[in-house]
Amino acid sequence: MASGSHRGGSFYGDAAPYRSREGLSTRPITGSEEIQLRIDPMDLDDEIIGLRGQVRKLRNVAEEIGTEVNYQKDFLEQLQMTMIRAQAGVKNNFRRLNKNIIQNGSNHIVHVVVFALLCFFIVYLWSKVSRK
Numbered sequence: 001m002a003s004g005s006h007r008g009g010s011f012y013g014d015a016a017p018y019r020s021r022e023g024l025s026t027r028p029i030t031g032s033e034e035i036q037l038r039i040d041p042m043d044l045d046d047e048i049i050g051l052r053g054q055v056r057k058l059r060n061v062a063e064e065i066g067t068e069v070n071y072q073k074d075f076l077e078q079l080q081m082t083m084i085r086a087q088a089g090v091k092n093n094f095r096r097l098n099k100n101i102i103q104n105g106s107n108h109i110v111h112v113v114v115f116a117l118l119c120f121f122i123v124y125l126w127s128k129v130s131r132k
Contacts, residue, residue, distance in 0.1 A: 101108075
């Protein structure tokens, strides 16, 4: 980040052992519990540039997320419209089916009853013939 000539050299004086982070240094003041803090402006510029890069990346990610959200929203709206159309089609088909059952349903039941009676009559005749 900053040039190496400023680290631990005469620029910071005796602060090198108390250096906490690049660009920051602490030095106790004699006879007091206060700490003096020096910030290297070159290191802050590098930090700001790094933060700008991270903010730019985050902004790009946020824009991509927004684009994906809009795409999925449109997709879900289309899917919902398709489901509404399908539901209307099924409802119409049920109406037609119920109408046909009402019109032809009694004939169907009559056929089932006649078939059942015919089966019972055949079984009855077969049992009579087989006894003889």
